[in-house]
Amino acid sequence: MEPNSKRRKTAEPDGASSWEVQPVLSEQESQGIRLMPVYAAPVLDKKETCRLVKEVSAVYPLSDYPHLKRIRACLSVGSPHPLEIILCLASLNGEQAGLRSLTELFPSGQVDLCGLGKPFLAQVPACAPLTRPQYEEAVLHWPVSFHENKRITQALKGCLFSPLEKAAMQNHMELAIHTAQQGARQGMEPVGAAVVDPATGRVLAVGHDCRGGSNPLLHAAMVCIDLVAHSHGGGAYSYKDHPACTFLHVDNNAQHPPLGDGLPYICTGYDMYLTREPCMMCAMALVHSRIQRVFYGTPSPHGALGTAHHIHSRRDLNHRYEVFRGILEDQCKRLARLSDHKESG
Amino acid sequence: MEAAKRWRVSAGESEAWMDRAVHMAKDALENGEVPVGCLMVYNNEIVGKGRNEVNETKNATRHAEMVAIDQVLDWCQQHKKKPEEVFTHTVLYVTVEPCIMCAAALRMMKIPLVVYGCQNERFGGCGSVLNISSATLTDTGEPFQCIAGYRSEEAVEMLKTFYRQENPNAPKSKVRKKEFSK
Numbered sequence: 001m002e003p004n005s006k007r008r009k010t011a012e013p014d015g016a017s018s019w020e021v022q023p024v025l026s027e028q029e030s031q032g033i034r035l036m037p038v039y040a041a042p043v044l045d046k047k048e049t050c051r052l053v054k055e056v057s058a059v060y061p062l063s064d065y066p067h068l069k070r071i072r073a074c075l076s077v078g079s080p081h082p083l084e085i086i087l088c089l090a091s092l093n094g095e096q097a098g099l100r101s102l103t104e105l106f107p108s109g110q111v112d113l114c115g116l117g118k119p120f121l122a123q124v125p126a127c128a129p130l131t132r133p134q135y136e137e138a139v140l141h142w143p144v145s146f147h148e149n150k151r152i153t154q155a156l157k158g159c160l161f162s163p164l165e166k167a168a169m170q171n172h173m174e175l176a177i178h179t180a181q182q183g184a185r186q187g188m189e190p191v192g193a194a195v196v197d198p199a200t201g202r203v204l205a206v207g208h209d210c211r212g213g214s215n216p217l218l219h220a221a222m223v224c225i226d227l228v229a230h231s232h233g234g235g236a237y238s239y240k241d242h243p244a245c246t247f248l249h250v251d252n253n254a255q256h257p258p259l260g261d262g263l264p265y266i267c268t269g270y271d272m273y274l275t276r277e278p279c280m281m282c283a284m285a286l287v288h289s290r291i292q293r294v295f296y297g298t299p300s301p302h303g304a305l306g307t308a309h310h311i312h313s314r315r316d317l318n319h320r321y322e323v324f325r326g327i328l329e330d331q332c333k334r335l336a337r338l339s340d341h342k343e344s345g
Numbered sequence: 346m347e348a349a350k351r352w353r354v355s356a357g358e359s360e361a362w363m364d365r366a367v368h369m370a371k372d373a374l375e376n377g378e379v380p381v382g383c384l385m386v387y388n389n390e391i392v393g394k395g396r397n398e399v400n401e402t403k404n405a406t407r408h409a410e411m412v413a414i415d416q417v418l419d420w421c422q423q424h425k426k427k428p429e430e431v432f433t434h435t436v437l438y439v440t441v442e443p444c445i446m447c448a449a450a451l452r453m454m455k456i457p458l459v460v461y462g463c464q465n466e467r468f469g470g471c472g473s474v475l476n477i478s479s480a481t482l483t484d485t486g487e488p489f490q491c492i493a494g495y496r497s498e499e500a501v502e503m504l505k506t507f508y509r510q511e512n513p514n515a516p517k518s519k520v521r522k523k524e525f526s527k
Contacts, residue, residue, distance in 0.1 A: 215418055216428070217411070217450050226404050234403025236415070266403050280477060280485055281449035284468070288405040288446060302484045309475075311445070316474055318467060 019330065021169065021295070023155035024306035024323035026313035029130045033138045035123040037090035037097050039105060041116045042081035043071070048115030052085055055111040060088035067128035069143040081117060086142070090121055097121060131156060155324075169295060172196050172273045173328045175206055177297075180220070180275050180335055182244035183208025190338045193220040194273045195228050198292070204228055204270065207245040221274060221282035225267060225289050232266050267291045275332045277303030277325070283311035286321065293322045297332020354436060354492075359460050362386055362438040363495040367462075369396045370440045370503055373409075376401075380503035383409040383439035385417050385456075387431050393417035410439060410447040414454055432456055440500040442493065444468035448477035452486030460492045462500035 024030075043049050053070050062068060072084045087105055090097035099121065102113050124142040129135035132153050135146040154160045161169065172194050180192030189209040196203050205227035210218035218237070223245055229235040231247040239245040267289035274296040278286070283304035286294060294305060294312065304311045305323045312323045362384055369382025373396035385393040395412030399405055417435065421428045432454045437443075440462040443451060448470025451459065459471070459478070470477040471491045479488045 214422065215415065216453060217414065222406060225406055229402055229404035232403045234401070236398070236402045236404055236407055266405070279449065280482065281446050281453065284444065284446035284449065284470075285406045288444075288468075290405070300484075302482055308482070314474075 019170075019328050020158055020326050021161060021166065021324045022158070022326045023152065023160070024310070024312070024325050025131065025152065027310045028127075029134070029152070029313075030306075030310075033129060033134050033141075034126040035141060036126040037121050038124050039087040039090050039097075039100060039119045040072075040084050040122040041087055041102070041119045042074075043083040043085050043115060044081050044117045045115035046082055049083060049085075051112070052115060056085060056087055059106060059108075059110050062086070062089070065126075067144045067146075068124055069145065072143050084122075085116070086122070086124065087119060168201065169273075169327050172203065172271075173275070173295065173297060173332070175203065176220075176273045176275050177328065177331055177335060179206050179208045179244050183210070183220075183242070184335075184338060186212070186242065188212040188242075189219075190275075190335045191220040192275045192335075193224040195224050195267065196271045196273065197269070198271050199269065202248060204231055205247040207239075208242070210239075210242055210245070213241065217281065219279065219282050221272065221278045222285055224272060225285055228266050228270070228289075234266075271295065273327070276300050276336050277305050277307060280304040280309065280311065283309070287311060287317055287319050290319050291321050293324070295324050295327050297325070297327055298329050298336050299325065300336070354458070354460065359438070359492065359495050362436075363440070363460065363462065365391075365394075366438045366440050367496050367499055369394060369409075370500065373397050374503050374507055380500075380507050381409040381439065381441045383413050383437060385413050385435050385437050387417075387435040392420040392431065392435065406446065408444065408447050410437065410443055411450060413437070414450060429455065436460065438495075440496065441465050441504065442469040442471050442473055442491075443478075445470035445475050445477055448475075449482075449485055451489055452477065452482065455487045456489055457487075458490045458492070460495055462493075462495055463497035463504070464493070 043052060049071065057070065068086060070086050074082055074084060100119055102116055102119060105119060106113065122142065125138040125144050129138045129144060129146050132148065133156065135144070138144045151160070176192035176194045178192070179194070180190045183192065184190035189211055191209040193207055194203055195205040205224050207220055207223035207227050209220040210223055226235050226237050227245060227247040231250050267286070269292050271293045272286065272291055274294065276298050277296050277300040279300065279302065296305065299307045302308045306325065312321045314320070366382045366384050370380040373382060374380035378397040378400055382396045383394065384391050393413040393416030395409040395416065397409050398407040398412055417431060418428055421431050435456055437451065437456055437459045439459065442461050442463065442465035443459060444465055445468055464473050466473055468474060478491050
């Protein structure tokens with residue numbers, strides 16, 4: 001897989017803190033913009049613009065495409081006409097669009113064609129842009145409106161987290177890496193995870209992949225979900241053979257309100273740190289567990305949080321969570337490579 | 346496909362096993378858990394069974410299928426059999442379509458055939474939300490075959506009963522409120 005090369009910092013001499021945190025957005029937010037053909041025409045007489053917009057919109061309202069602006073200003077100096085107007089969609093029912101004359105497009109005579117030039121085909125963005133990169137791509141084709149989500153823009157610029165927060169993130173990921181290494185020494189897949197309550201900064205559970213033992217489904221995320229269950233008086237597995245898998249015993253003296261007995265969705269409000277992107281099973285387990293945020297180091301070839309699927313951001317599931325990648329990416333990548341060697345060797 | 350031919354089960358056989366799975370789902374319902382029951386059958390013998398244990402274990406991943414998989418692993422250990430050999434010859438009977446998580450787990454265990462009752466509109470991993478059972482996921486085990494519709498009305502009825510009664514263990518989060526307003 002090609003590493004994401006944009007905004008890559010040069011490695012610092014000690015190689016310690018040269019990482020950047022990037023948001024893993026939904027599928028719709030991550031993809032490039034899709035184009036569709038429309039008929040447009042030059043506005044030859046600028047004074048007719050207002051009337052033309054009104055009359056053309058009455059015949060072809062384009063109400064499914066509210067992001068499209070009807071009029072485009074032509075910036076080129078030598079342009080014989082200053083403005084262009086979208087008339088209508090060019091391919092209904094997917095049929096191939098050919099050129100049409102004005103009288104073909106407006107056969108009923110509802111529009112006074114005075115001031116309009118010869119129609120031409122233009123490619124315009126089919127959907128409203130959700131992110132600033134999508135917006136910047138979209139307006140290269142045709143002007144669109146954009147309701148910017150400031151938080152996403154900040155996240156994409158890499159300034160969502162303060163240096164203090166980043167230091168805490170690094171600590172938590174170092175813990176996950178360290179645990180992965182301990183697991184690897186037992187012959188397990190070198191994957192580690194940690195669960196943190198961001199409200200208190202407390203680490204609630206640290207675990208490594210245990211699939212090399214008796215249960216092939218004990219991936220690091222599943223282990224950590226169960227360790228959190230243990231810390232709340234539940235749990236399904238014993239970790240006596242894996243001393244590096246630990247959880248915080250929740251004491252009743254904590255400032256926390258007592259956790260209601262039998263509260264099942266025990267990861268509500270928690271963060272999980274994972275050295276590598278989780279698989280489909282683990283990503284969905286985190287939906288069921290109502291995790292709040294996931295931070296991972298390096299992508300997996302078929303990962304379910306950004307690579308092959310976007311399980312964290314599906315509107316058709318009943319819970320969504322935020323995902324960020326790139327925390328201590330180089331170290332996590334080195335860990336992941338360890339497992340590649342093991343599998344091929 | 347070879348596997349599909351080998352893993353055809355008779356309708357009578359399915360009815361009989363599904364009957365027992367429905368009983369287990371009823372037991373879950375009576376114990377305040379999501380009413381899903383399942384059996385894993387190997388060589389005409391039940392080697393694992395499960396019902397949801399989410400509330401009991403405070404672990405949201407303890408779905409019936411995950412509980413049953415653990416039992417089969419235990420059974421393999423007791424009978425000194427290789428899990429791979431057993432799971433690749435085991436049929437799962439479950440009252441509700443496995444969710445995305447369980448479908449991925451079943452692939453990784455290489456279960457060849459799943460017989461289920463009703464669809465799982467919320468989380469289904471065998472077509473309802475995603476089609477994990479037949480997807481091309483090179484690092485996630487093997488695809489499996491599904492036969493749907495056995496005792497589905499009863500399975501749906503139990504789910505409806507469960508969701509009608511307010512789950513006292515569900516979190517009172519914003520997300521849940523939104524979900525209920527649907």
